[in-house]
Amino acid sequence: MSGALLTALLRVRAAQEGRAQRAARFRHLHIADEPLVVAAYNLAGDPASPLGIVYGTDRERPCFRVAPEPRNRDIRFRLLNTFFSDFVAYVDALPEGDPPQVIAGNQATLDYLFRIGDSVRFLPVGEGVEPETVLGGRHLVRLVERRQRPGAATAVALTRDLAAHWITGQSALEDAALGPLLAWIDPPEGQTGRGAAESAEHTGLPVGPLPKPEWDEKLARLITKFNEARDGATDPKLVSRLGTPVKRMVRDALMESWDDVWRGLDLLVDLPEAPHAQERWAEDSEDWAAWRKYIHVPEARLARKTSARAAVWQLGDREQAQRRVEAQKIVDDPLKFVAAVADGLALSGLVVSADPDRKIVPPGRKNKVSRPLFTLSLERPSPLPLHTEVFWLDRLACQGRIVEMTMSPPRVTIEIAKGTRRTRGEDPTFPRLGREARFTTLDPGQDWRIKLPDADEVWTHSHMVPETQAVADQDSDFVPQLPDGDDA
Amino acid sequence: MSTDEFEARLEAFRGDLPAVRPNARTVAAALDTPDCRRRRILEAASVDKSELARHLGHPIPAAQSPFALRRGNLFESAVKENGDAHLIAELRKQIDLPIPATRHKDLSSSRARTKGLKEMKLRAKETQAALSLLLSEDPYAPNVLDHAVTSLEVGGSTVYLEQDALAHYTGNKLYVVEIKSFPVINNQVDPVKLRPATRQAAVYILSLQQTLARMGHSPEKVATDAVLICPRNYDLTPTSATLDTRQELRGLRRQLDRAASVSELEALLPQGLTLSAADTEHCAEAVEQLPNAYRPACLDSGCELAYYCRSRARDAGETVALGTPVRQAFGPVDMIDDVLAMADSGIAPSRYEQDLAADLIHMQKLYRAAGGGAA
Amino acid sequence: MPNEEAVHASERVTLELTSRLLKLGAHEALIVDSPPGAGKTTLVTRSTRTLVDSGVETVPVVVQTNEQANDLVKRISADFDLRVGRLVGSSYTVPPYLSRLPRVQIEKNPGDFHRPQVVVATASKWAFCQGRQSYPVAVIDEAYQMRSDLLYRVAPLFGSFLAVGDPGQLDPFTTLDEKPWQGQPYDPLQTAGAVLAENADGDPLRLPVSWRLPQAAARLVQEAFYDQAFMAGTLPTERRLHLDTVDIAGWADKTLTHAAETGWGFCQLPARHTPPGDPEVAASLAMLVRRFVERHPWTSNEASAGDRRLTADRIAVGTVQRAQEAAVRSALDQLAHEHEHLACLREVVVATANKLQGREFDVVFVWHPLSGRQDATEFHLEAGRLCVLLSRHRHACVVVSRAGIRELLDAHPNSNPVYLNVPAKFPDGWEAHQQVLEHLGGHRVDALP
């Protein structure tokens, strides 16, 4: 059975029924009680010139911040300072041990928030840069970077997480846009997924951060008028008075994004949370607590580039996390178990013979050891080859190996080697005759902590030392000037 | 059939749709879909595909925002001000340009300052004059050429390409310089932007090689590494990097050889077929006679007909509209209804798909039993 | 007697290797690039011997898998009278034959050996005994199959390295997205060989001869997968594969006869898009293996004086995906079950390219990675995968595939990742596939389903 078969089948089914198909019965992602929902629009072409940002934890009370001319440093930092001071206030208001959680419409917005944070986190305070902005930038970068670790939930990209729980009737490439994705999962009455998605594509505005070019044309006219009117002045009251047409236009666009993101979040929140999601969230809290302790030390240094040691540790930690998350999903969610069977990573069948009390003397050993034996009859020949290690889904400590296999009729015999002793006064439970038994090949058990040598001991990687924290190598005076004499 | 007879036939095929001249971006973009014969014929006939798409009722959204355009021009002027000061600084870093080798020549307009195609032809001739001077190792030949114009043979027609800059110094190779406004942040670039930039560099390098070959010089004198200049981090400070374009060059040569073979193109163009702007019905029929190779990647490949091809694929119920992995998973069964018929009944269309049908039935049963279904 | 020129070339390199090995200073690495079947293991064992003779008290050897470690221990204890320590992980069950070998001691931590001259263990095992004991020099086998994050963890234990590896084989990979580490000063996904080469001054040494590949295979494998030249260790006439001349099964026997003569066979089935486990290709492969065994193959070659019957365990079938492996395995087991004289088919090795890495057979049957596909993904186009499949055989290699691969390759846009300031990866999978297809065209036989 090829791995992509179940997803392919569900896409075809969704296309025919005109509605997305469920890929999971549980939400494998913890959602905090009061997550911070964010949507933003950036000036096309610039890496980090925010036009407007809307954020908040209460659907009814969104905070809008708009910079009518984000290429101007003063106007841009007025928006950034306000946003980051609110962001740091949100982070500080959280109960002890509860990390912040940012909800964005798509991965592009998360990457954009990362760039916004990165563009300020090394700046020296002063010259229009508030301390909260630098600290908030560091927090934001930390939250988005943490999401690169499989199973983390500190920064949620709705398109990615919705597509992990539902399979739409369009291609995975088109799932990257939030509007069409929501249209397939929750089409309005009387419309098929395809019809709703195509109208969302044409009429709706993108959730951000890149606006539509046609929308930009209209905006460009307003901004040129605004720049001519202010003629270089950046005093806040004048800017806000003259900038009202730009503000209104950006606000309307962001309002649409705000509603879409909340609608997506509701769809996720409606799903019951998977048991292991809470455990993974606890790991996020631990990491966040360690980060808070570190960052508040005054001489905290941030490397702009990851060192060899950090890269090796990161790779090991993330690969372990990925294995564990995949295994936990299979155990938590019946639909994920079916996908694992399709991927050839799991097995389910009817127990046709069971010998839980079997005892043998393994070769090279003297005393008897308990080796229960179970034979399962399958509907399809087992994709798992001989000698594969398997875990019984109902009790993961019960671990064994496939010792015999027949093609027709498709049968598999499993010998249990671990988890056969009485623990805490209870007899071990085993698969029972005549009942269905499910086995997985991925072990969700605890992995060992990664211990690494000190950097200076590793002579093979010594020539790869990154530059230490570059003191604001930001060239503040070479900021994009507007042509023809407008000020910087 | 001689080339100009075929040229006339393409002309007739274009009907009353406006013509559009190819440029480096369109030639590079065509590399995304080497097997789409519809796109190859339409581009050989230089049909304005965005006009055609509008007629067929599936216009493609405009690509470039005015702010991005302005930032691009702003950055290019920042690189080239003060006599290419930043350009020379980056060339010294990337190709060790010696300090005195800063002889500059601006080819952005021909001596006669004409317009349109005539201007490009003149600038191409002036560029060739500058190149021959340069390659004759004359110590005073200008070795940093701004906005040089080189030509490229694309399917029998000549395309004139304006390059950002060319650089050379005695005893070394000729380098193509490409100035782009997407930023390099922490040494990383957005791959969605880097691949088209590398392909365009390959187009410029190939056109330079062809120009040199026509002048009797060996194309080996053109370096296959292009110098990319783009902003560093969050402002307009220029930085640079080298792009190895050998693989893209190979793909481009293969693509252009195929586009050039008149016999192959001719076989694709049914006799007497013409496009007409007025009557969309006839137009759609005509386009459908040209076989296409739609896949979701077309939506980002810069082909203006992508949305039209998508809606036809969706109407026909082809599995490819759901992505190439979906089409690949069911082998020869490439229609949505056939796949579902096989999954529901377990009957395979041929003995090759017996295993597949059995797997689908089993999986569907497990999926339904585990509570799967519509959202 | 083997090819004179090859013998001289390889002796010259061995002399240079020995001299540079003995001059290896602290924190230095000597890299040896070796083509397939160039005698890497012989080189590792002989270097160990040289180091011990030159006064090194204990020579640690770092390998990648337990099988490689056991094979190496067997070789060393057979060829040299050295005290060998086999370091094993706590949960690893040692194969019985190993403990019976003379002068071999098996322990769980390095301190328990008494005065071992050689200690062999996998890289991940060495990673766990950090800093307990430091050795002046260590030998790494299969350096290009070891990821450099593992090198990072074992480096403090050893003062300097002799790293031997085949750069053409499959790179170590990760299931994670590689983007976060690009552009960083150090990418942990690089191979240990690449990192050591970057650090070492002077170019890697190159073993010039592949003793395994016959003349016909060496030229193609070198051109398609290696940027450094190497030659076959045998003259074309030396190595013969003989089959009974009876010829009843048409296309299968025609292919086998051709392969016995020229060293290459290429069976092409009609073009058709098929799901990964294409039953017809599996049946064709099973038919080829069956006819091969039924025609009592025997070989004569430079090493052994007399002729040798080719047994089933010297035959392998290489595939790319698990579904294909399962299809061929069940077809062969079916045949073995139905006919007694084919019982030996159960010993034929059927495996994916990843598992065939580092192993050697007399004849290899290959399921072409692109057969029956509608689009080529990076996984199927990877040059290392094709190189492994085409460089395991000593005598002959037969490829089975559906037609339509040329059109598939032509339709494939170049999707290799592009990086700043990094030269394009060589060998490029697309290019290698074109060259192989070109070559196989000359050996084509059309198979009828």
Next chain:
Amino acid sequence: MESIEGLSARINQLQNEANEALARGDVDALTRIREHLQAAERQRNRVWEEALASASSPSPPHSPGSRAEGPEESLPVVTPTTARDAVRMALTDVGAPLDPKQIQLWGTAKYRTSFATSRAVYSLRRDEQRAWRQNPDGRFFYICPAISHDTLAPARAALTVSTWDDEDRILSPYTPRVAYLKLVLATAAAVKECPAAGPGDRRQLEVLLAKLARPLPNLPPRLADPAVVGEVAESELALIATADEDIRRASLERLAALSDEQRLFGQPLKVHSTSRRHA
């Protein structure tokens, strides 16, 4: 001008060095020596030319951009009031053909003028030629385009002052780089001379100097120390100044053959079949 004997001696000595370098196979030394050799030979050829044409009074040797006597000496203008003035003062201060953006930068930093925007300067060019046609002597000076050394056509973006010697109004391939280096030197000098507070206060000039200095090789970013920047600019200028002068002087003869208007505003644009090789 070096005497003919000195020139021939230097040429022979260079030739021997070239042969030694060739024997040693030292390619870098060979290319360097070859360049000096060619420069020396060109000087010798020019001395010969001038000896032949000694009938006409040789123009006095002078450094490029020197202040030719002209009416404006009598009008010491401290800060420019019109765009024309700003352009002339920028060109005269720096002493090399500049493009409108450079003129605007200099005007803003040195004289705090904001009206010499590049758009204003572009329109200026057309009016100047028209004014000259109506009455050539109507103005003390005219703003003219620099003249390309090979085609004698007006250069697209470089401006000069009509009162300059012909040689200084010609644009060789080196001139844009020379002009940039001279702008750097002028800015460095202005920073040194300029007291903390003054018409173009020091801060603006330092910002301009830092911006201009960034593309110079091996200088730390945002450095505004005039001495260090001046030194780097000076050393590069020394390498290319002579070659720049040689090329420009080589076109003097052909420029002199043109009509007065063409001499100032460049030759009308005819399509040249082949570009005549210079020198």
